[in-house]
Amino acid sequence: MSILIQQATILTMKDTDSPFKGDIRIVGDRIVEIAPHIQAQPGDDIMDGQHKVAMPGLINAHQHTPMSLLRAFSDDLKLMDWLDRKMLPAEARMTPEDIYWGAQLSIAEMIRSGTTAYADMYIHMNEIAEAVTKTGIRASLTRGMVFVEDDGGRRLQEAVDLVQRWSGKAEGRITTMYGPHSPYTCPVEPLREVITMAEQENVPIHIHLAETKEEVVKIRERYGMTPTEYLEEAGMFEKAHVLLAHGVHLNRRDIGRLKGMRGGVAHNPVSNLKLGCGIAPITEMIAQGINVGLGTDGAGSATTIDMFEEIKAATWLQKLDYGDPTRLSAREVLHMSTRGSAGLLNLQDEVGVLEAGRKADLILIDLQKPHLQPVHELESLLAYSVNGADVDTTIVNGRVLMRGRQLLTIDEEELFRQVEVRAKRIVEGI
Ligand SMILES: CSC[C@H]1O[C@@H](n2cnc3c(O)ncnc32)[C@H](O)[C@@H]1O
Numbered sequence: 098m099s100i101l102i103q104q105a106t107i108l109t110m111k112d113t114d115s116p117f118k119g120d121i122r123i124v125g126d127r128i129v130e131i132a133p134h135i136q137a138q139p140g141d142d143i144m145d146g147q148h149k150v151a152m153p154g155l156i157n158a159h160q161h162t163p164m165s166l167l168r169a170f171s172d173d174l175k176l177m178d179w180l181d182r183k184m185l186p187a188e189a190r191m192t193p194e195d196i197y198w199g200a201q202l203s204i205a206e207m208i209r210s211g212t213t214a215y216a217d218m219y220i221h222m223n224e225i226a227e228a229v230t231k232t233g234i235r236a237s238l239t240r241g242m243v244f245v246e247d248d249g250g251r252r253l254q255e256a257v258d259l260v261q262r263w264s265g266k267a268e269g270r271i272t273t274m275y276g277p278h279s280p281y282t283c284p285v286e287p288l289r290e291v292i293t294m295a296e297q298e299n300v301p302i303h304i305h306l307a308e309t310k311e312e313v314v315k316i317r318e319r320y321g322m323t324p325t326e327y328l329e330e331a332g333m334f335e336k337a338h339v340l341l342a343h344g345v346h347l348n349r350r351d352i353g354r355l356k357g358m359r360g361g362v363a364h365n366p367v368s369n370l371k372l373g374c375g376i377a378p379i380t381e382m383i384a385q386g387i388n389v390g391l392g393t394d395g396a397g398s399a400t401t402i403d404m405f406e407e408i409k410a411a412t413w414l415q416k417l418d419y420g421d422p423t424r425l426s427a428r429e430v431l432h433m434s435t436r437g438s439a440g441l442l443n444l445q446d447e448v449g450v451l452e453a454g455r456k457a458d459l460i461l462i463d464l465q466k467p468h469l470q471p472v473h474e475l476e477s478l479l480a481y482s483v484n485g486a487d488v489d490t491t492i493v494n495g496r497v498l499m500r501g502r503q504l505l506t507i508d509e510e511e512l513f514r515q516v517e518v519r520a521k522r523i524v525e526g527i
């Protein structure tokens with residue numbers, strides 16, 4: 098299997114590269130050559146890249162995919178009301194099959210809008226792994242663990258099972274993490290146990306952190322420290338690669354505690370805006386050398402999971418918050434959504450950059466649209482004007498998942514039929 102993309106405008110996302118016209122050759126699951134002109138070989142699947150941009154696929158660093166079944170079901174509530182009164186009761190009704198179809202719905206939306214890899218934290222992870230296997234996307238999967246109720250042991254066992262059964266599966270597209278849900282749902286004993294497992298098995302951790310002011314107050318009342326100090330005291334940053342979702346309410350000293358950590362922070366601006374959580378100080382984190390990536394959170398809060406919407410929200414919020422339009426430039430926010438997120442998923446050596454030897458995870462964006470002409474600064478156009486519907490082609494691991502906006506691994510008619518019935522049943526009466 099080989100693909101030759103001809104005469105695209107290529108944005109590699111390497112530090113030193115500017116966009117240039119050229120060809121990309123893919124053999125198997127990897128990019129083998131990028132050059133101004135590459136000779137076609139017999140059997141090449143030729144793709145016309147004229148008037149298109151080729152760039153690394155976007156990486157959604159924080160998701161709860163089956164929550165697409167709860168899209169636009171319950172909005173305009175505070176986070177804890179939304180979670181406790183609406184999401185948790187609905188989730189309690191979800192069957193493993195619901196999870197499978199909900200995950201596929203999110204994955205279809207992600208492939209359509211140019212996301213090639215993502216990080217998921219949810220329940221019934223075997224079904225999500227099956228959906229990932231079938232659809233062809235790349236994913237880091239986490240069994241979310243809440244330890245405030247009974248039976249934390251079962252959750253922990255499911256987390257271990259996920260890691261053992263699925264790491265490296267689906268042609269290597271699936272990786273796994275341990276997922277203690279948040280400081281407010283994980284008392285110190287199970288938290289330390291998970292950190293020890295993560296260290297011993299070299300498995301990363303995915304956790305929510307400091308999403309709301311209420312969380313900060315709760316953790317101070319319980320433990321006399323900030324949520325970030327709580328995780329640091331438990332040894333998390335020193336012992337594991339950690340994907341921290343949100344990081345909205347971090348003070349200067351908290352940011353200092355994250356310096357030198359492996360992993361970093363997944364910024365989810367649309368979810369934070371919609372739930373009224375606040376604006377994460379991501380430009381201060383970046384200035385301190387902390388890796389920051391971009392995510393959407395679940396469609397239950399973000400409503401859409403188009404990463405191009407997140408890109409716009411992320412950069413505009415920093416400019417607004419600091420009254421400074423130089424904050425979080427187009428290039429910086431594109432870096433966050435590709436290389437930054439790749440680092441959070443611990444895939445920094447494999448994806449996030451177009452380069453010979455790397456995995457072939459890339460997208461083609463069609464520029465022949467009124468809102469994408471003329472092309473002065475390509476990176477500005479990508480950050481501020483492109484939206485998910487402009488993505489023409491999505492390739493993951495060298496396999497074409499969408500071409501000319503046709504999904505090739507998902508039967509959307511069947512998907513929509515399944516989703517309609519299941520979503521109605523799940524929310525009835527809640
Ligand atoms: C136990 S699996 C993950 C768990 O997280 C919930 N969730 C979704 N969005 C958020 C958010 O913004 N903050 C905290 N928790 C969230 C989801 O409903 C699942 O129950």
Ligand SMILES: [Zn+2]
Pocket residue numbers: 159160161305342394395
């Ligand atoms: Zn979340």
